[in-house]
Amino acid sequence: MKLTSRNLDQRLDTLYDAVIAGGGAGGLSAAIYLARYGLKCLVIEKGKGRSMWMQELRNYVGLDPHTPGRDLLKQGTTAALGWGADHLRAFVDKVTDQGDYLEVQVNVGKTHPTAVTFKAKYLIAATGIIDILPELENMQNVYDYAGYTLHVCMICDGFDMWDQKAILIAAREPQIEAAFVLNWFTPYITVLTDGKFPVSEAMKTRLQAHGYPLIETPIARFLGENHQLQGVEFTDGTRIEVTTGLVNMGSIYHNHYLKAIPELTWDGENLVTDEFCQTTHPRIFALGDLKKGVNQVAIAVADGCLAATKIWRTIRRSQPPRIWVEQVPNPAAEPLPAG
Amino acid sequence: MKLTSRNLDQRLDTLYDAVIAGGGAGGLSAAIYLARYGLKCLVIEKGKGRSMWMQELRNYVGLDPHTPGRDLLKQGTTAALGWGADHLRAFVDKVTDQGDYLEVQVNVGKTHPTAVTFKAKYLIAATGIIDILPELENMQNVYDYAGYTLHVCMICDGFDMWDQKAILIAAREPQIEAAFVLNWFTPYITVLTDGKFPVSEAMKTRLQAHGYPLIETPIARFLGENHQLQGVEFTDGTRIEVTTGLVNMGSIYHNHYLKAIPELTWDGENLVTDEFCQTTHPRIFALGDLKKGVNQVAIAVADGCLAATKIWRTIRRSQPPRIWVEQVPNPAAEPLPAG
Numbered sequence: 217m218k219l220t221s222r223n224l225d226q227r228l229d230t231l232y233d234a235v236i237a238g239g240g241a242g243g244l245s246a247a248i249y250l251a252r253y254g255l256k257c258l259v260i261e262k263g264k265g266r267s268m269w270m271q272e273l274r275n276y277v278g279l280d281p282h283t284p285g286r287d288l289l290k291q292g293t294t295a296a297l298g299w300g301a302d303h304l305r306a307f308v309d310k311v312t313d314q315g316d317y318l319e320v321q322v323n324v325g326k327t328h329p330t331a332v333t334f335k336a337k338y339l340i341a342a343t344g345i346i347d348i349l350p351e352l353e354n355m356q357n358v359y360d361y362a363g364y365t366l367h368v369c370m371i372c373d374g375f376d377m378w379d380q381k382a383i384l385i386a387a388r389e390p391q392i393e394a395a396f397v398l399n400w401f402t403p404y405i406t407v408l409t410d411g412k413f414p415v416s417e418a419m420k421t422r423l424q425a426h427g428y429p430l431i432e433t434p435i436a437r438f439l440g441e442n443h444q445l446q447g448v449e450f451t452d453g454t455r456i457e458v459t460t461g462l463v464n465m466g467s468i469y470h471n472h473y474l475k476a477i478p479e480l481t482w483d484g485e486n487l488v489t490d491e492f493c494q495t496t497h498p499r500i501f502a503l504g505d506l507k508k509g510v511n512q513v514a515i516a517v518a519d520g521c522l523a524a525t526k527i528w529r530t531i532r533r534s535q536p537p538r539i540w541v542e543q544v545p546n547p548a549a550e551p552l553p554a555g
Numbered sequence: 556m557k558l559t560s561r562n563l564d565q566r567l568d569t570l571y572d573a574v575i576a577g578g579g580a581g582g583l584s585a586a587i588y589l590a591r592y593g594l595k596c597l598v599i600e601k602g603k604g605r606s607m608w609m610q611e612l613r614n615y616v617g618l619d620p621h622t623p624g625r626d627l628l629k630q631g632t633t634a635a636l637g638w639g640a641d642h643l644r645a646f647v648d649k650v651t652d653q654g655d656y657l658e659v660q661v662n663v664g665k666t667h668p669t670a671v672t673f674k675a676k677y678l679i680a681a682t683g684i685i686d687i688l689p690e691l692e693n694m695q696n697v698y699d700y701a702g703y704t705l706h707v708c709m710i711c712d713g714f715d716m717w718d719q720k721a722i723l724i725a726a727r728e729p730q731i732e733a734a735f736v737l738n739w740f741t742p743y744i745t746v747l748t749d750g751k752f753p754v755s756e757a758m759k760t761r762l763q764a765h766g767y768p769l770i771e772t773p774i775a776r777f778l779g780e781n782h783q784l785q786g787v788e789f790t791d792g793t794r795i796e797v798t799t800g801l802v803n804m805g806s807i808y809h810n811h812y813l814k815a816i817p818e819l820t821w822d823g824e825n826l827v828t829d830e831f832c833q834t835t836h837p838r839i840f841a842l843g844d845l846k847k848g849v850n851q852v853a854i855a856v857a858d859g860c861l862a863a864t865k866i867w868r869t870i871r872r873s874q875p876p877r878i879w880v881e882q883v884p885n886p887a888a889e890p891l892p893a894g
Contacts, residue, residue: 245616245853252614252714254740275591277584277631277856279617292616299714371864375591375638396876400867401593403877427879491830491848509830510864514584517616518857525710525849528739537735538742540766 243342244292245520251299343470364443582681583631584859590638682809703782
């Protein structure tokens with residue numbers, strides 16, 4: 217059922233089998249599996265996740281390579297609702313461990329948010345990450361290219377940069393290392409710091425040895441049209457001509473609501489999980505980009521299947537078996553032979 | 556490129572980065588990723604795999620739940636070819652370890668098969684399994700229901716059996732255990748042995764305690780129309796009325812071509828792999844149903860991504876970096892500021 221601020225009070229007494237924080241590819245996959253296992257689940261989706269920004273999902277078997285991320289999300293949401301999952305547009309604020317269950321506090325509504333609390337046996341954390349983009353005065357200029365010809369994921373889009381003149385934008389020196397992987401796809405790489413950090417002599421020497429120019433002047437704007445990057449203009453008025461780029465400025469992890477749970481194990485900002493995406497807190501699972509591993513739609517979708525399957529197994533094994541108490545009358549049938 | 560017996564001689568001298576045995580969901584995912592990493596790969600597909608039989612793929616995010624498996628395979632094959640993978644309809648017969656590479660011997664053509672050998676740095680084993688079905692005199696009668704209302708996968712289709720009168724068909728006593736999981740979805744279970752094996756008193760007692768009838772008479776035919784199961788008729792003329800069923804008679808593993816490789820580690824018929832689907836032979840990866848784990852399309856697709864990514868990383872790290880030897884002339888650009 218689609219929940220809104222008007223009908224969600226019907227669910228405040230529900231003990232969900234699982235609340236899924238995040239309605240991206242992983243969260244929706246978990247919801248579809250949980251619902252098809254006959255378990256009660258609620259997807260809480262804040263909107264504007266990473267897959268929402270994908271212009272074309274090129275590497276996911278079954279979908280036309282021109283399918284935008286939003287189509288995947290729309291289909292997945294419809295399917296999850298269709299199989300019986302609940303779905304609410306809201307922001308997960310806080311998770312509190314109550315021993316036998318978890319309390320998930322969410323904010324509903326943007327201008328005057330209302331805090332409401334749901335109860336769940338399990339939490340599936342699938343809130344993902346969002347890529348940090350260069351902060352220009354005119355952010356629309358960034359959005360005109362980001363996700364089109366200015367990429368954020370080398371695994372997804374390296375192919376589309378093949379032998380093109382490319383920029384690599386970093387926010388800290390270690391992120392420049394990506395140039396030495398990106399060169400698999402193209403060696404024509406110019407590294408930009410956007411004037412945000414100093415570059416060591418050692419790194420400058422390495423870049424020079426590879427023939428990769430380094431520009432430390434702040435970016436003024438991206439040049440091009442119809443989402444096709446054609447160049448970069450810097451604040452000193454200089455320009456370079458490039459047709460593609462990779463933004464490697466790090467990510468914001470949507471994991472604040474988990475930081476107060478002491479049982480969780482972290483590797484940097486990633487949650488450590490087992491082969492079923494279960495964290496070191498037995499009631500909390502983490503999917504996709506939030507956990508350690510490869511950040512890909514295909515991985516998140518499989519993670520949703522694994523987490524849901526483990527939750528189903530655990531709940532199923534904790535319950536008494538259903539027996540065939542009263543044999544359903546079956547007048548059309550011949551008598552059964554002796555068992 | 557689509558290879559056939561007419562043009563495959565063009566590829567007999569090629570050292571592929573990877574040959575993928577099996578063009579199901581996992582193999583196609585691997586091919587799409589490998590091709591987009593710019594690696595040379597060949598998919599060898601024998602046809603009629605497990606996903607080909609799926610009438611509706613209900614739990615894969617992004618596809619309408621009525622999508623048949625064959626549509627997924629068709630789209631994936633087109634996409635893999637589009638990104639540059641090779642594809643050949645043939646049967647993988649034998650894999651030989653030549654140290655620096657593998658030889659993959661395949662049979663092309665059905666009536667007069669020709670044996671040809673491809674060379675590859677890596678093999679991705681994605682040939683999957685096929686479910687064993689009851690062997691009736693009229694197999695068309697089995698195919699009329701299998702994959703529609705007579706299911707082979709409880710995770711996929713348990714939901715569709717909810718509280719219905721169901722049969723569980725086993726080929727060996729341990730397979731009857733599935734009844735005690737299937738009862739999550741429905742307790743109205745009749746267990747059939749098709750007259751193929753004796754059932755121990757201990758198992759009979761357990762079934763009786765759950766109220767699940769056991770029928771040991773051979774099956775004569777399935778009853779129903781338009782793929783909707785309505786009952787089962789036995790060889791003694793008796794009938795029961797059921798609307799759904801689960802066939803749990805085991806699987807045939809398409810892994811014969813790997814049995815002579817001594818470095819592989821097996822768990823029964825499943826290959827043991829690491830978190831990137833790499834087997835204990837460093838040049839061989841195994842995906843989906845061939846490896847240990849959950850048998851689901853979503854898992855196989857993620858496996859393809861993981862195996863391809865690991866192969867890409869290994870090949871990339873073994874090669875010298877591409878440097879920007881000659882800066883591409885760029886007359887429109889202003890001079891670069893000093894790096």
